Amino acid sequence: MNYRRQIFKGVLALSVLAFSQAAFSATPKECKDMTGTYQVAPITEPRGLAEISRYVLNVPTYVPGTPIFTVTIENGQAWHTGLISGTRVPIELDTTQAGDSTAFAEKVDTPCVYKISDELTIYQVDFSKSDAQTLKEVTDGITLFWSAFLEDAQNRGKNRVFDVSALKPRTLNADTVKKIRYFAIFYDWRTGMPVPEILPLEKT
Secondary structure, three states: OOOHHHHHHHHHHHOOOOOOOOOOOOOOHHHHHHOEEEEEOOOOEOOOHHHHHHHHHOOOOOOOOOEEEEEEEEOOEEEEEEOOOOOEEEEOOEOOOOOOOOOOOOOOEEEEEEEEOOOEEEEEEEOOOOOHHHHHHHHHHHHHHHHHHHHHHHHOOHHHOOOHHHOOOOEOOHHHHHHOOEEEEEEEOOOOOOEEEEEEEEEO
16 A cells, blocks of 8 residues: 555654553553543544544444444453454553653553554553643654555545545644543554554543
8 A cells, every 4th residue: 555655754753662561460550441432533634534444443434433342341351342343352451651652652651551462552641741742743643644544545536535524623733632542553464564553542
């Protein structure tokens, strides 16, 4: 896909790295807030979020704002249940050190995180201590990913492009990023290298 030649610029801007998990016998207190039902945050500008959502979820008709998975804790065990796929897998909720630059992005706190194989990582993020430059870098990095994906969709035809007029206008900027508490990073291995696809999440 043409967008892959561009999104590595976003990798440099956002510094997304894989996270190494450790096992916990009980849910860390920092992760208690992870339970709930999640959806892709319906952001309309910059364009491209709907297109990338449909690609990683493999649902050509997906509309941001529609629930995609739940996280539950039952008898001390955390579970991830896909509402589209119907799959239910056990997960290990893990913590990171404050300001750990390997968690999500440099200078961004990541209180809790979990992985499903090498393809999906869910981050709880905290931008409350992030300065204006960090917020700008995160915003610019995500914008690069989405814009490249939109361009690729446009090149493949109008039927590949989502009509954002169906959603309430919502712009990705420093203020919006600061309010986002969860991100999903899907790692696409189709090129032989883990290309991260970034989706902002929110609870329903």
